[in-house]
Amino acid sequence: MMRLTTKQGSRRGKASLEDKLFKYSVMSVAALVLAMLWSLVVKLVFDAQTSIETFGIDFITSTVWDPNRDLYTALPFIFGTLMTSAVAIAIGVPISIGIAIYLSELAPAWIREPLSFMIELLAAVPSVIYGLWAIYILRPILTGSVEPFLMNVLGWTPFFEGAAFGIDKLAAGIILAVMIIPTVASVSKESMMAVPDSQREAALSLGATRYESTRMAVLSYSRSGIFGAVILGLGRAVGETMAVTMTIGNANIISWSLLDPGQTMASVIANNWGEADGLMLSSLIEIGVVLFVVALLINVCARLMVGRVMKAVPMTGGGL
Amino acid sequence: MRGYKSRKWKNRIASLLALGCVLVALVPLVSILIEVVSRGGPAIDWTFLTERTKSSGATDSGIGNAILGSLLLVMWASLIGLPFGILTGVYVSEYGDNWFGRTVRFFSDILANFPSVVIGLFAYSLIVTVIGFSMISGAFALAIIMIPIVANTTEDALRMVPNSLREASLALGVPRWRTVLKVIISNGRSGLVTGALLAIARVAGETAPLILTSFGNNFWETGLTEPVAALPLVIFRNAMSPYADLQEQAWGAALVLITMVLFLNIVVRLLTRKRMKRFKAVKKTWKERLSPSV
Numbered sequence: 128m129m130r131l132t133t134k135q136g137s138r139r140g141k142a143s144l145e146d147k148l149f150k151y152s153v154m155s156v157a158a159l160v161l162a163m164l165w166s167l168v169v170k171l172v173f174d175a176q177t178s179i180e181t182f183g184i185d186f187i188t189s190t191v192w193d194p195n196r197d198l199y200t201a202l203p204f205i206f207g208t209l210m211t212s213a214v215a216i217a218i219g220v221p222i223s224i225g226i227a228i229y230l231s232e233l234a235p236a237w238i239r240e241p242l243s244f245m246i247e248l249l250a251a252v253p254s255v256i257y258g259l260w261a262i263y264i265l266r267p268i269l270t271g272s273v274e275p276f277l278m279n280v281l282g283w284t285p286f287f288e289g290a291a292f293g294i295d296k297l298a299a300g301i302i303l304a305v306m307i308i309p310t311v312a313s314v315s316k317e318s319m320m321a322v323p324d325s326q327r328e329a330a331l332s333l334g335a336t337r338y339e340s341t342r343m344a345v346l347s348y349s350r351s352g353i354f355g356a357v358i359l360g361l362g363r364a365v366g367e368t369m370a371v372t373m374t375i376g377n378a379n380i381i382s383w384s385l386l387d388p389g390q391t392m393a394s395v396i397a398n399n400w401g402e403a404d405g406l407m408l409s410s411l412i413e414i415g416v417v418l419f420v421v422a423l424l425i426n427v428c429a430r431l432m433v434g435r436v437m438k439a440v441p442m443t444g445g446g447l
Numbered sequence: 448m449r450g451y452k453s454r455k456w457k458n459r460i461a462s463l464l465a466l467g468c469v470l471v472a473l474v475p476l477v478s479i480l481i482e483v484v485s486r487g488g489p490a491i492d493w494t495f496l497t498e499r500t501k502s503s504g505a506t507d508s509g510i511g512n513a514i515l516g517s518l519l520l521v522m523w524a525s526l527i528g529l530p531f532g533i534l535t536g537v538y539v540s541e542y543g544d545n546w547f548g549r550t551v552r553f554f555s556d557i558l559a560n561f562p563s564v565v566i567g568l569f570a571y572s573l574i575v576t577v578i579g580f581s582m583i584s585g586a587f588a589l590a591i592i593m594i595p596i597v598a599n600t601t602e603d604a605l606r607m608v609p610n611s612l613r614e615a616s617l618a619l620g621v622p623r624w625r626t627v628l629k630v631i632i633s634n635g636r637s638g639l640v641t642g643a644l645l646a647i648a649r650v651a652g653e654t655a656p657l658i659l660t661s662f663g664n665n666f667w668e669t670g671l672t673e674p675v676a677a678l679p680l681v682i683f684r685n686a687m688s689p690y691a692d693l694q695e696q697a698w699g700a701a702l703v704l705i706t707m708v709l710f711l712n713i714v715v716r717l718l719t720r721k722r723m724k725r726f727k728a729v730k731k732t733w734k735e736r737l738s739p740s741v
Contacts, residue, residue, distance in 0.1 A: 145624055150542055153542065160555065161551060164558060171569060187448050229462075242469060248476060252476070257703055260479045264479075305472075332501045367562070368563070430556055
């Protein structure tokens with residue numbers, strides 16, 4: 128009895144050997160995951176060394192991509208990534224916020240869950256199937272009506288010059304918008320539902336309509352969460368590869384027109400992979416490093432902003 | 448104050464707009480499902496599912512090798528990724544209440560939303576540069592994508608195990624490691640299964656990392672160090688090809704892939720709902736039995 132108590136007592140003070148062993152072996156696995164992330168950075172920077180040394184800072188400020196002269200710089204792709212992401216945000220975010228408002232404020236209880244599930248299923252569709260759909264279904268719609276219309280109405284701006292071809296930055300931006308909707312909508316919905324009911328009730332009891340209570344009480348309260356959701360969506364749009372590769376037209380040029388083809392950082396990697404070697408390969412990896420840094424910054428921002436709401440991100444998304 | 452009537456109208460219009468947003472977002476989903484079924488359906492028959500991929504013009508072309516390749520890739524990726532993911536989740540949930548645990552969780556969250564093409568690049572420079580385009584490099588990339596998903600869902604599942612169970616087990620003198628293994632993990636089991644299925648559904652459709660690593664193959668290849676075919680790769684290459692018969696095969700492969708992925712997602716959904724209900728029930732009975740005053 129005596130010994131049992133001492134043993135029990137020792138467990139209270141410090142863990143037994145087995146306990147320590149178990150704890151530290153589980154911990155070392157977790158440490159290994161961190162180490163892997165770290166080695167990912169180191170290894171990629173190491174492999175990009177040739178390109179970093181050859182082009183230096185020109186890599187992100189110069190616009191040449193010419194395999195014949197063995198000159199590779201990334202600005203056209205950074206530009207393409209910015210353009211397509213901007214289109215995705217401009218189209219996707221308002222729709223996502225509308226969805227979030229409907230699901231958290233307006234929808235009758237019985238339809239809330241099935242509708243949320245269907246929105247999340249959008250994230251489950253593999254990226255390559257979005258690309259397939261965009262080529263054969265979206266493209267005819269774009270060339271047939273949307274792009275001629277945009278050229279007629281907005282052709283005087285630099286953004287809608289050129290021909291209605293349907294494989295261009297606009298197509299990539301639209302497909303990205305569809306793909307970021309589940310992320311932005313789910314995280315926004317989560318942060319709207321976290322608004323205490325007392326806020327809504329206060330507004331409603333003062334005679335506000337649903338719309339006014341949503342605008343004044345809910346949206347202002349959950350503003351930072353929604354902003355974080357948008358940043359998360361941006362992260363998805365920046366890193367998305369397959370659907371963009373299949374729709375953007377793969378032209379290594381800088382053009383302000385959304386109706387011109389282009390290339391993003393992710394798509395240039397996927398497109399040139401099989402045939403790249405030497406300096407070109409190293410340059411592609413450096414583009415990967417740039418993409419890594421951008422995605423890291425975006426995701427850290429989003430994580431700091433929305434915190435654990437990030438759990439609401441539908442993780443079923445295919446083929447980022 | 449503006450008139451009540453105009454405010455009421457504003458309210459109505461805003462509500463309709465919000466509903467409209469939901470409907471607009473569902474258009475692509477419904478359209479994709481309809482098109483994949485109607486265009487992919489006619490492509491599917493026994494030959495299609497059992498023959499290997501061939502170039503345009505062959506009448507007995509299929510996607511059997513791609514289905515097999517995808518299954519093998521996912522299997523190897525799970526063998527690598529699931530243990531790592533689950534143990535990381537166990538650490539964060541059971542021992543992670545310190546700076547290190549929070550760091551792991553932070554980076555795990557970030558890795559979960561990371562561009563998969565960058566992970567593909569990593570697998571390329573780590574493995575492909577040594578042994579060439581290969582199944583193992585693809586499986587490695589997919590495993591890295593799985594780890595944060597599994598770790599996060601495991602952590603969530605274990606956190607949902609009521610503390611009273613931990614306390615009961617420790618109070619009975621069971622050491623902590625046995626409590627974790629026997630009580631906590633077995634109670635969070637269905638959550639772990641859910642996480643694993645979710646991760647599998649996610650990587651089954653991954654394409655970009657496979658382009659950089661396992662590359663694709665027209666033959667029945669199952670070796671770990673050889674390039675291997677995969678469904679997403681077949682869809683990608685055939686969709687971009689100018690030949691109508693290859694394009695039709697892309698739709699057929701898309702139907703097979705989307706059926707697998709959606710099936711897994713629906714199973715996950717059903718499991719999650721069941722689990723939520725069960726834990727709500729547990730919570731209630733414990734509350735009622737032990738602390739009626741709370």
